[in-house]
Amino acid sequence: MNLKKELSVAKELAKEAGKVILNLQNTTKVSFKANGEGPVTEADLEADKIIYKGLKKVFQDDQIITEESYLTGTVIPKKGRLWLIDPIDGTSDYIRGGSDFACMIGLIIDGIPRLGVIFQPKTNSLWWGLNARGLSNAQFKTQAQKIAAGSEIIDLNIENKELKNQGPIVAVSKSHPTIFIDFVMHELKATKVIKKGSVGLKIALIAEGKADFYLIGTRKIKLWDTCAPAAILLAAGGVIKTVFGENLEFSNEVSHGVHIYASTRSCEAFVKAPLEAAIAQWKKAKKG
Ligand SMILES: Nc1ncnc2c1ncn2[C@@H]1O[C@H](COP(=O)(O)O)[C@@H](OP(=O)(O)O)[C@H]1O
Ligand SMILES: [Mg+2]
Structure with missing residues (x-):
């Protein structure tokens, strides 16, 4: 299992969708979902479509569940590959005109989150991770990075981070x-x-x-x-x-x-x- 292609496609789609929602931030129409499930904007729907279509084009056999296309009652399988998409995480702050919102693309394999990409359009920052923990004969390495402001790369490793004695x-x-x-x-x-x-x-x-x-x-x-x-x-x-x-x-x-x-x-x-x-x-x- 090598997730190079998956990672590169997910990064590009998160950035593409992120740029679209950023452009729409001040003009998009807001409505409310049924059952008190919170606000949704036209930008959520637009980003949702971009990511869904982009993944489907490359990974035809994978199951994809997105926040905005999910049908109530769909059963999440225990086995196999499943992409989980949140086109705008932090819709409330997005609507307020803030910067705390992100496009998120994750891949579950046999019930475990193996790949994740988060893109924050306002700061042009991208976080990604490949999680091979617990896999025998993994063909990919566990690794996580932040790409700040589009170019500066920071390795993410908190394995040995101590808690400062005053509390968290x-x-x-x-x-x-x-x-x-x-x-x-x-x-x-x-x-x-x-x-x-x-x-x-x-x-x-x-x-x-x-x-x-x-x-x-x-x-x-x-x-x-x-x-x-x-x-x-x-x-x-x-x-x-x-x-x-x-x-x-x-x-x-x-x-x-x-x-x-x-x-x-x-x-x-x-x-x-x-x-x-x-x-x-x-x-x-x-x-x-
Ligand atoms: N108390 C709550 N009730 C309902 N949803 C909540 C919630 N707290 C967090 N969430 C959900 O978690 C996401 C981020 O919330 P927050 O910005 O508060 O951390 C939101 O998803 P979306 O923005 O993807 O719709 C929101 O729907
Ligand atoms: Mg959302």
Whole structure:
């Protein structure tokens, strides 16, 4: 298994779609999805089509699920190759005219995120990762990089990143604050809290060593929100798990249905007890 072609196609498509959404940012029409699933713009739909068509042209036999073309009830297979696409991650910040939005393309092979690309149009930055961990006879190397401002290359490796003794730097959603996050934040004793839009850009902060921990505040988070960032973070030597410490599942349903954290290894050990305490308190409060 050599993912060179997959990586090069995914990088080009993320950049192409990214440029289109950037051009449309101030003029695109906004509407709201059914069932409280949040806002969607014409730019989401445009980028979704570009990426879907581009992947289908080269990888005809692969399954592709995109946020905007997904049909309710589609079962996510346990085996085989599946692309998961989020044409705009951070649509809320995109609509506000901010810069915290990204195009994300991820590839799952037999249930594991193996390839991820995130492109942030406003800063012309691209993160990518190939995750061969746990594969015997892998024909590709585990590797992750950030290409900043279109050219400067930074290797992402947080395998041995120590947690500074004051406590973690924690990333949280700028657009979707939740009571669950407030509960956990109270226990974590963070030294710094970074509020940012886009799941991918927050996980990229960890892969770059700029944050230690990120907690997703909703159980409604979808596989296309986590696939590309997970491949990059795992390749960089970080972890992404459910708040119960289990590996993420990329099969069956499109929604993870559980709170998720992304972390460095040293921070994961540090937050285990406070996280468990917060979850216990949360459950008690919900019952009461
Ligand atoms: N509390 C919440 N409820 C619903 N969706 C949420 C959420 N928190 C995050 N998300 C989803 O996660 C993505 C990024 O959110 P955020 O910018 O807050 O980190 C968004 O996806 P899209 O922007 O792809 O639609 C959003 O739908
Ligand atoms: Mg989206």
